[in-house]
Amino acid sequence: xxxxxxxxxxxxxxxxxxxxxxxxxxxxxxxxxxxxxxxxxxxxxxxxxxxxxxxxxxxxxxxxxxxxxxxxxxxxxxxxxxxxxxxxxxxxxxxxxxxxxxxxxxxxxxxxxxxxxxxxxxxxxxxxxxxxxxxxxxxxxxxxxxxxxxxxxxxxxxx
Amino acid sequence: xxxxxxxxxxxxxxxxxxxxxxxxxxxxxxxxxxxxxxxxxxxxxxxxxxxxxxxxxxxxxxxxxxxxxxxxxxxxxxxxxxxxxxxxxxxxxxxxxxxxxxxxxxxxxxxxxxxxxxxxxxxxxxxxxxxxxxxxxxxxxxxxxxxxxxxxxxxxxxxxxxxxxxxxxxxxxxxxxxxxxxxxxxxxxxxxxxxxxxxxxxxxxxxxxxxxxxxxxxxxxxxxxxxxxxxxxxxxxxxxxxxxxxxxxxxxxxxxxxxxxxxxxxxxxxxxxxxxxxxxxxxxxxxxxxxxxxxxxxxxxxxxxxxxxxxxxxxxxxxxxxxxxxxxxxxxxxxxxxxxxxxxxxxxxxxxxxxxxxxxxxxxxxxxxxxxxxxxxxxxxxxxxxxxxxxxxxxxxxxxxxxxxxxxxxxxxxxxxxxxxxxxxxxxxxxxxxxxxxxxxxxxxxxxxxxxxxxxxxxxxxxxxxxxxxxxxxxxxxxxxxxxxxxxxxxxxxxxxxxxxxxxxxxxxxxxxxxxxxxxxxxxxxxxxxxxxxxxxxxxxxxxxxxxxxx
Amino acid sequence: xxxxxxxxxxxxxxxxxxxxxxxxxxxxxxxxxxxxxxxxxxxxxxxxxxxxxxxxxxxxxxxxxxxxxxxxxxxxxxxxxxxxxxxxxxxxxxxxxxxxxxxxxxxxxxxxxxxxxxxxxxxxxxxxxxxxxxxxxxxxxxxxxxxxxxxxxxxxxxxxxxxxxxxxxxxxxxxxxxxxxxxxxxxxxxxxxxxxxxxxxxxxxxxxxxxxxxxxxxxxxxxxxxx
Numbered sequence: 018x019x020x021x022x023x024x025x026x027x028x029x030x031x032x033x034x035x036x037x038x039x040x041x042x043x044x045x046x047x048x049x050x051x052x053x054x055x056x057x058x059x060x061x062x063x064x065x066x067x068x069x070x071x072x073x074x075x076x077x078x079x080x081x082x083x084x085x086x087x088x089x090x091x092x093x094x095x096x097x098x099x100x101x102x103x104x105x106x107x108x109x110x111x112x113x114x115x116x117x118x119x120x121x122x123x124x125x126x127x128x129x130x131x132x133x134x135x136x137x138x139x140x141x142x143x144x145x146x147x148x149x150x151x152x153x154x155x156x157x158x159x160x161x162x163x164x165x166x167x168x169x170x171x172x173x174x175x176x
Numbered sequence: 177x178x179x180x181x182x183x184x185x186x187x188x189x190x191x192x193x194x195x196x197x198x199x200x201x202x203x204x205x206x207x208x209x210x211x212x213x214x215x216x217x218x219x220x221x222x223x224x225x226x227x228x229x230x231x232x233x234x235x236x237x238x239x240x241x242x243x244x245x246x247x248x249x250x251x252x253x254x255x256x257x258x259x260x261x262x263x264x265x266x267x268x269x270x271x272x273x274x275x276x277x278x279x280x281x282x283x284x285x286x287x288x289x290x291x292x293x294x295x296x297x298x299x300x301x302x303x304x305x306x307x308x309x310x311x312x313x314x315x316x317x318x319x320x321x322x323x324x325x326x327x328x329x330x331x332x333x334x335x336x337x338x339x340x341x342x343x344x345x346x347x348x349x350x351x352x353x354x355x356x357x358x359x360x361x362x363x364x365x366x367x368x369x370x371x372x373x374x375x376x377x378x379x380x381x382x383x384x385x386x387x388x389x390x391x392x393x394x395x396x397x398x399x400x401x402x403x404x405x406x407x408x409x410x411x412x413x414x415x416x417x418x419x420x421x422x423x424x425x426x427x428x429x430x431x432x433x434x435x436x437x438x439x440x441x442x443x444x445x446x447x448x449x450x451x452x453x454x455x456x457x458x459x460x461x462x463x464x465x466x467x468x469x470x471x472x473x474x475x476x477x478x479x480x481x482x483x484x485x486x487x488x489x490x491x492x493x494x495x496x497x498x499x500x501x502x503x504x505x506x507x508x509x510x511x512x513x514x515x516x517x518x519x520x521x522x523x524x525x526x527x528x529x530x531x532x533x534x535x536x537x538x539x540x541x542x543x544x545x546x547x548x549x550x551x552x553x554x555x556x557x558x559x560x561x562x563x564x565x566x567x568x569x570x571x572x573x574x575x576x577x578x579x580x581x582x583x584x585x586x587x588x589x590x591x592x593x594x595x596x597x598x599x600x601x602x603x604x605x606x607x608x609x610x611x612x613x614x615x616x617x618x619x620x621x622x623x624x625x626x627x628x629x630x631x632x633x634x635x636x637x638x639x640x641x642x643x644x645x646x647x648x649x650x651x652x653x654x655x656x657x658x659x660x661x662x663x664x665x666x667x668x669x670x671x672x673x674x675x676x677x678x679x680x681x682x683x684x685x686x687x688x689x690x691x692x693x694x695x696x697x698x699x700x701x702x703x704x705x706x707x708x709x710x711x712x713x714x715x716x717x718x719x720x721x722x723x724x725x726x727x
Numbered sequence: 728x729x730x731x732x733x734x735x736x737x738x739x740x741x742x743x744x745x746x747x748x749x750x751x752x753x754x755x756x757x758x759x760x761x762x763x764x765x766x767x768x769x770x771x772x773x774x775x776x777x778x779x780x781x782x783x784x785x786x787x788x789x790x791x792x793x794x795x796x797x798x799x800x801x802x803x804x805x806x807x808x809x810x811x812x813x814x815x816x817x818x819x820x821x822x823x824x825x826x827x828x829x830x831x832x833x834x835x836x837x838x839x840x841x842x843x844x845x846x847x848x849x850x851x852x853x854x855x856x857x858x859x860x861x862x863x864x865x866x867x868x869x870x871x872x873x874x875x876x877x878x879x880x881x882x883x884x885x886x887x888x889x890x891x892x893x894x895x896x897x898x899x900x901x902x903x904x905x906x907x908x909x910x911x912x913x914x915x916x917x918x919x920x921x922x923x924x925x926x927x928x929x930x931x932x933x934x935x936x937x938x939x940x941x942x943x944x945x946x947x948x949x950x951x952x953x954x
Binding site: 063101109 | 765766769770772773776777780781783784787788790791794806810813814817818820821823824825828832933934937938940941944945947948949952954
Binding site: 114 | 365423429
C-alpha cells in the first residue's frame with residue numbers, strides 16, 4: 018500500500034476509456050433474491066426459535082443479508098472497491114458501538130426493587146417507580162407542553 | 177517523505193494586483209460568495225460576535241458570584257444566563273471556531289486546491305449556522321431556558337419555555353457542522369495537489385480530517401436526540417420518561433454519544449493548529465510526524481468509546497462505569513503522544529517567541545493541566561466525589577478554553593497575516609497573551625480549589641467560606657477579559673494601516689498556503705502547484721523561495 | 728488505502744472534456760468531480776444511518792423492557808400491507824438502479840421511464856402508508872398522549888405506537904424528499920441535461936433512494952413481525 022505515490026494519482030487520469038458495463042442481469046437476480054428473502058422473513062416470524070431475543074436476532078440477521086445485497090449490487094459496492102465501502106462499513110461499526118455500549122449499561126443495571134413505605138433508608142424525595150413501570154398513557158394533548166399529564170400519572174417526571 | 181523531484185510551479189510570481197478581499201467588492205458579492213476564504217472570514221466574524229456575547233455573559237456570571245447572595249441578577253436570570261453562556265460557547269463558538277474559520281480559510285490552500293469540494297454546500301453551512309444561532313439564542317432570550325446546555329430529561333421534556341425551539345436550533349447547527357465535515361473529507365481525499373501524498377500533508381490537515389470524521393459520525397445522533405426530545409415534549413412518547421415506561425438515562429446515552437466526541441471536535445483542530453505553529457517557530461521539522469498524524473485519527477476513533485464517563489452518577493450500571501473508566505484512560509494515550517512529540521520538536525530547536533508560539537506554549541501548559549485533571553475525573557471513585565462541582569467546571573474550561581481557544585488564538589496570530597495581509601504589533605500581541613494566560617489561570621485555579629472543597633456547579637448562592645476563592649476567580653476573569661480586548665485591538669488596528677503589509681511568508685513556514693501572496697488571490701493558485709518537499713522541510717522551502725525570487 | 732475507485736456503472740470519462748459545462752472551476756476534470764461528489768454522498772448516507780440508529784436503539788430499549796406490550800400492539804398492524812410496501816420499495820430500488828444504468832449507457836428515454844416508475848412506486852408506498860395511518864387514527868392507536876385505544880390488554884402498548892409513528896414518520900419524510908428530488912431529475916432529464924458524460928445527480932439520488940429502501944428493510948420486521 019504505497020501511500021507515498023498515491024497522491025500523484027489522486028487526480029484521476031483523464032481520457033482513460035472506462036467501459037460501462039451492463040449489469041441488468043445482476044439487478045434482476047438481486048430483486049428476485051430480495052423477494053425470496055422477504056418471504057423467508059415473514060415465514061421465520063411465524064416460528065418461535067426459543068426466546069424473544071433470538072427471534073429478534075434472526076429477523077435482524079435476515080434483514081442484514083437483504084441490506085447487504087442492496088448495498089453490494091444496487092449501490093454498486095461490489096464493483097466499487099475502496100473508500101466508499103470503507104465509509105459505509107465504518108458507519109455500521111459506530112452504530113454497533115452505540116448500541117452495544119448502551120446495552121452494556123442497560124442490561125447490567127441493578128434492578129431497583131419497589132420501595133415499600135415502611136422500608137427505612139428510602140428518602141421521601143426519591144421514590145423508585147412501583148412496578149409495573151408503565152401507566153396507560155394520559156389522554157388529551159392540551160397540557161402536554163407542560164408535562165401536567167405526566168405529573169398526574171404519578172411519575173417523578175416533573176420537578 | 178518525498179524529496180525535491182521537480183521544480184515547483186512558481187505560483188507566487190507574476191502576481192496580478194487583485195486578491196480575494198479586493199476583487200468583486202460589495203455586500204452582495206460577499207453574502208453570496210462561494211469562495212472558501214470569504215466564507216471563512218464571514219464565519220470568523222460571526223463566531224467572534226457570538227464569542228463576545230458569550231464572554232460578556234461569563235463576566236456577568238462571575239460578577240454575580242462575587243457575593244454569596246444576590247449581587248446583580250436574580251436566581252432565575254442567573255440560571256438562564258449560564259445556560260445561554262454554555263449553549264453559545266459550546267454549540268456556537270467551540271464546535272465551529274477552528275474548522276469553519278481557519279479550516280475553511282487555509283485547508284484548500286494547504287492542499288493546493290482552488291476551493292473545497294462543494295463550495296455551495298460550504299455557503300449553505302454558513303447560513304445554516306446563522307439560522308441555528310438565531311433559533312438557539314432566540315429560544316433562550318424569547319422563551320427562557322434554564323436546563324443548562326445538556327438538556328437532561330425529564331426536566332427538559334416537562335418544563336415550559338424555549339426548549340422546543342432550542343432543540344430545533346441544535347438540529348440546524350448540527351446540520352451545518354455535518355456539511356463542513358463532509359466537505360473537508362471529500363476535499364482532502366480528492367483535491368490534493370500533485371505530489372501531496374497523505375504523509376506529505378501538513379498535520380493541520382490530519383487534524384481537520386479526524387475532526388471531520390467525528391462531525392460526520394457523531395452529529396446525526398444529536399439530531400435524532402433533539403427530534404426525540406421534541407416528540408417527548410409534544411406527544412409524551414415516553415422514550416425518555418420513566419413514568420411512562422421509558423428511560424431518562426437513555427437520553428444521557430444519546431446526548432453523550434454525540435457530546436463526548438464533540439469535545440474532540442473542539443480539541444483536535446486546536447491540536448492541529450499547534451502542530452503547525454510549534455515546528456515553524458522552533459525552525460525544526462516536526463518530531464514524530466506519523467505518530468502525531470495517526471494519534472489524531474486514534475483520538476477520533478477512541479473518543480466514541482468513552483461517553484459513559486459523564487454518567488458515573490446517573491444510575492448507569494457499575495459494570496458500564498468500569499468499562500468507560502478504563503477506556504477513558506486509553507484516550508489519554510494519543511493525547512500524550514502528541515504533547516511529547518511537540519516537546520521533542522521544541523527540544524534543541526531554535527525557538528523564536530512570536531505571538532503564535534507564546535500561545536502555543538500557553539496551550540501546552542493549560543492543556544496539560546486540563547488533560548491530567550480529566551484523568552482524575554475519569555476515575556469512577558474520584559468522580560463520584562467531584563461530579564457536578566466547580567472542579568468539573570475548571571477542568572473543562574482548561575480543556576476548552578485553555579486548549580481549544582488558546583490554540584485558536586495561536587492559529588489566528590499565525591494565519592492573520594495571510595488572511596488580511598497585515599502584520600500586527602508583536603509587543604502588544606505578547607502583552608495580550610500574557611494577560612490572557614494570567615487571567616485564565618486566575619479564573620480557574622480558584623475553581624479547582626472550590627470544587628475539591630465541595631462547591632457545586634450552577635449554584636446561585638454559596639457558603640460564606642467560599643467567598644474568597646470566588647472573588648479571586650472573578651478578578652481573574654476580568655483580567656482575562658482585558659487580555660482578550662488587548663488581543664482584539666492588536667489584531668484589528670493594523671487592518672487600517674497600510675504600512676503593516678505582510679510578506680508572503682512571514683514565519684518561514686513550508687506549507688503551500690505560504691507560497692501565495694498575502695492576502696491570497698481569488699482562486700488561490702494561478703497554476704496547479706506541485707509539491708516537492710515535506711510540510712516541515714523548511715530548508716527546501718527557503719531554497720525554492722530564493723530560486724523563485726532570483727528567476 | 729486507495730481511494731481512486733473507478734466508479735462502477737462506469738462514468739464514461741472519455742466523453743468528458745475538461746471544459747465540460749458541468750465541470751466546476753476547482754476540479755481538474757469530470758472524473759475527479761464525480762468521485763468527490765460520490766464520496767460526499769456516501770458521507771451523507773453515513774449521517775443518515777447514524778440518525779436512524781438512534782431510533783433503532785430506542786426501539787430495542789423499549790422492546791426489551793416491554794416485550795409483551797410490543798407483541799400485543801403489533802397485532803394491530805396489517806402484516807399484508809407491510810409486505811406489500813416492502814415489495815413496492817424493493818421494486819422501486821430496482822427501477823432506480825435501472826435509471827442510473829440507462830443514463831450511464833446514454834439511453835435517455837429509458838432513464839425517463841425508470842425515473843417515472845420510481846416516482847410512481849414511491850407514491851404507491853405513501854398511499855399504502857396513508858391507508859394504514861388513517862386506520863390507526865380511526866382506532867386511536869397513536870403515539871404518546873394521543874393514544875386513545877380502549878381495548879389494550881397490556882399496559883405500555885402506546886410505546887409501540889410511539890416508536891411506530893416516529894420511525895415510519897421520519898422514514899416517510901425521507902420518501903417524500905426522495906420523490907421531490909426524483910421529480911426534479913425527471914424535469915432535468917426532459918431538458919436533456921443528463922447524458923453518459925454527466926449523470927452525477929441521478930447516481931447520487933439513486934444511492935439515497937437505496938438507503939431509504941435499506942432502512943425500510945430493517946423497519947419492516949421490527950414493526951410488523953414482532954414475535
